[in-house]
Amino acid sequence: MPQEPEALASTVARGPATYDLVIRRAHVFDGRQALDGLYDIAVDGSEVAAVSAEPLRGGQEVDAAGGWVMPGLIDTHVHFYDVRAVSGPDAMRDFEENELPGRLGLFLDHGITTIKSVGDPTDGILDTRAGIAAGTLRGPRLLATGCGITGRDGHPAATVFSGNPWARERFTGEVESVRQIRDLVHHLADRGVDAIKLLSEGACAHSGGPKYLWRNPAFPDGVALERLPLDLLRAGIETGHERGLRVTVHTTQQAAAREAIEAGADGLEHGVTVEPLSDHSLIDLMLEHDITYTPTLWIDDAHPDARGNLRKVAEAGVHIALGSDTFSGRGLFGANTLEEAELMVAAGMTPTQVLAAGTSGASRQCVRADLGTVAPGKRADLLVLNADPTADIGNLRDLGMVILNGRPVVDERLSPTP
Structure with missing residues (x-):
């Protein structure tokens, strides 16, 4: 029986979910600057719902493992x-x-x-x-x-x-x-x-x-x-x-x-x-x-x-x-x-x-104030990166996941099941 992917794991066993999707424990470049510390980023529907230093729960969770989240x-x-x-x-x-x-x-x-x-x-x-x-x-x-x-x-x-x-x-x-x-x-x-x-x-x-x-x-x-x-x-x-x-x-x-x-x-x-x-x-x-x-x-x-x-x-x-x-x-x-x-x-x-x-x-x-920022109420177009792009722009190539309109559309973090 195939195992559930670690990068997108259900939280049913942890109790009721608050958000549709939560990216856990990530450094954040919010579209203008890097935030200090690690954050959980919550998504409801197609929008960012919360950026929190405290742990959040989601129906689906992505463990960023200290990686980086930034706008698409x-x-x-x-x-x-x-x-x-x-x-x-x-x-x-x-x-x-x-x-x-x-x-x-x-x-x-x-x-x-x-x-x-x-x-x-x-x-x-x-x-x-x-x-x-x-x-x-x-x-x-x-x-x-x-x-x-x-x-x-x-x-x-x-x-x-x-x-x-x-x-x-x-x-x-x-x-x-x-x-x-x-x-x-x-x-x-x-x-x-x-x-x-x-x-x-x-x-x-x-x-x-x-x-x-x-x-x-x-x-x-x-x-x-x-x-x-x-x-x-x-x-x-x-x-x-x-x-x-x-x-x-x-x-x-x-x-x-x-x-x-x-x-x-x-x-x-x-x-x-x-x-x-x-x-x-x-x-x-x-x-x-x-x-x-x-x-x-x-x-x-x-x-x-x-x-x-x-x-x-x-x-x-x-x-x-x-x-x-x-x-x-x-x-x-x-x-x-x-x-x-x-x-x-x-x-x-x-x-x-x-x-x-x-x-x-x-x-x-583009006159699209809903894009380009990781903040509550903004469109949930997000990248999960494995390394710090503010230190080396080449780290944009170390892509873990792409989320578009709140839905994961690319996941490079998953290894094919043998």
Whole structure:
């Protein structure tokens, strides 16, 4: 007769249970700081019910054995659909039936309990979000902007999707007028997106300015681009705010970052990557406007100034959110998010700062106050780790258990019964 797993043991013999689930004797990183001592964390339904220094009882109990509990990680910048494979209805259907479920599961397997898609085909990603919410798909909580909004022939329409017109029409929304961008933002809001993403391809000039070639190893000859015109940028941000949506802007240059902030953006995707952040007044502007900076080092670490720029804004006290810019074809979903955390530490942030960026800081970016914190009333998205992530960010890889909405969905602590 198989024995009951030690990591999830019934407490019937100990008397009536007070809570649905209790994680016993754990160190806690609560989303902002490490708490002193050991705690029992109680879960009722999908919420954290108590964080107690005194022992608690649960219908199920997990013995953390002095390990660590922290909020599930949130990756705020993900491209989920395969931009190369999806080139028509049949390819889309094949991806959604054969690739999508496994890729969703990879995030949970690595401790990422929420992802934010920032530029996937609107219909597909919202259907995926609905499938996860309905329980027909196993995956992390999914937030989505729908397509990314860019100027006519802007990035990524004229770059990533230049040879894939079918995907270009669905992954991107190209606009040429204030009316078009307002209409598109209203359309996305009507569809129920969680936020809006605009692309002010931040390393190029406005129409009439100096010629700019967007360069990438995949496009060695460069691609001529223009930045989203300022009146369209302002209109997109204003319309998003009218609909109660947070609006973040893809930038890479100081000039573009300043323009986005002054136009009313809530956050910078990538921030400043292609040049050193030498203008301290721009950092002051980020602080004044309460901007969230998402560094995406997983993709931008090739730029020699990206790490130093992150270090400058972090030291100044700018809000930081973890976002990897993960996409199909490189690395592994989930693992890329952990690599992003490690790169942020390598850039000069402390492990505690990075953990906050991937939990409470990311929840702020997503306007989800119910996420990213271990506290009563918050969503019970929790990780049980075997070692201290505040001492070594690499300990995020020493994962014992993942709890999503109060339910264990990954348990690496259990050994198969012979």
